Amino acid sequence: MKSNKYISIYNYLKEKIILGEFNKNNKLPSEKELTDLFNVSRNTVRRAIDKLSDEGFVSSVHGKGVFLIESKPLKFLVGGLESFKEASIKNNLDFKTDVVLFEEIIVDEELSKKSNFSIGTKVLNICRVRNTNKENTIIDINYFDLEIIKNITIEIAGNSIYEFIEDNLKLKISGAQKIVSVQKSSKLDKKYLDLKGNDFVAVISNFVYLDDGRFFEYTESRHIPDKFTFSTFAKR
Numbered sequence: 001m002k003s004n005k006y007i008s009i010y011n012y013l014k015e016k017i018i019l020g021e022f023n024k025n026n027k028l029p030s031e032k033e034l035t036d037l038f039n040v041s042r043n044t045v046r047r048a049i050d051k052l053s054d055e056g057f058v059s060s061v062h063g064k065g066v067f068l069i070e071s072k073p074l075k076f077l078v079g080g081l082e083s084f085k086e087a088s089i090k091n092n093l094d095f096k097t098d099v100v101l102f103e104e105i106i107v108d109e110e111l112s113k114k115s116n117f118s119i120g121t122k123v124l125n126i127c128r129v130r131n132t133n134k135e136n137t138i139i140d141i142n143y144f145d146l147e148i149i150k151n152i153t154i155e156i157a158g159n160s161i162y163e164f165i166e167d168n169l170k171l172k173i174s175g176a177q178k179i180v181s182v183q184k185s186s187k188l189d190k191k192y193l194d195l196k197g198n199d200f201v202a203v204i205s206n207f208v209y210l211d212d213g214r215f216f217e218y219t220e221s222r223h224i225p226d227k228f229t230f231s232t233f234a235k236r
Contacts, residue, residue, distance in 0.1 A: 009048035017057050028066040083162040084130050093132045099157045101127035115218035122146045126157050129192045136194045139222040148216040174211040193224050202228040
């Protein structure tokens with residue numbers, strides 16, 4: 001059995017939770033039902049359920065089963081690492097991406113301090129304006145290490161870079177450190193975002209890593225304040 005079998009079970013259950021297929025009983029199938037369905041050990045099923053629990057989807061009650069955690073629909077969750085495309089589809093939003101900058105640059109001292117890339121690193125700098133429900137809500141300013149992430153095109157940038165990285169380059173994105181701040185709107189924000197008179201934006205700085213520990217992306221996401229939601233799930 002492959003070591004990532006539990007991820008397949010996790011993805012299967014997460015999709016059905018999001019689609020509301022377990023809402024009738026408000027709980028997941030039993031461990032036995034899942035072990036029989038996937039022909040795996042109970043430990044493999046438990047790893048999948050633990051991952052769902054860590055992300056706030058379910059709660060295990062000894063002797064009673066695994067219950068869904070009631071949640072309200074949110075837009076873009078800061079705690080996760082979904083692509084814009086994934087989050088938009090999950091939330092049934094009309095969306096599009098406009099690529100307004102696409103160029104290769106060399107990291108200088110100023111960018112190095114902000115991004116943690118070494119001075120002299122060759123990166124792909126992309127700026128994308130995200131539109132949801134006919135409103136420009138996010139600007140993503142991306143920097144990708146070109147020694148690691150190769151062959152991105154403007155067309156890929158307009159669709160989903162993470163999808164390309166995982167499906168085409170066969171690299172596994174592990175996680176990210178995120179720093180959230182509030183900043184005065186910049187010239188770029190005023191040019192592209194529908195600020196509606198607001199003079200501040202919510203900014204998320206993302207430092208993203210592959211599962212082998214390599215740092216490959218620094219991204220600054222700039223959000224209009226009335227569409228920004230900070231959400232995470234804390235376990236006691």
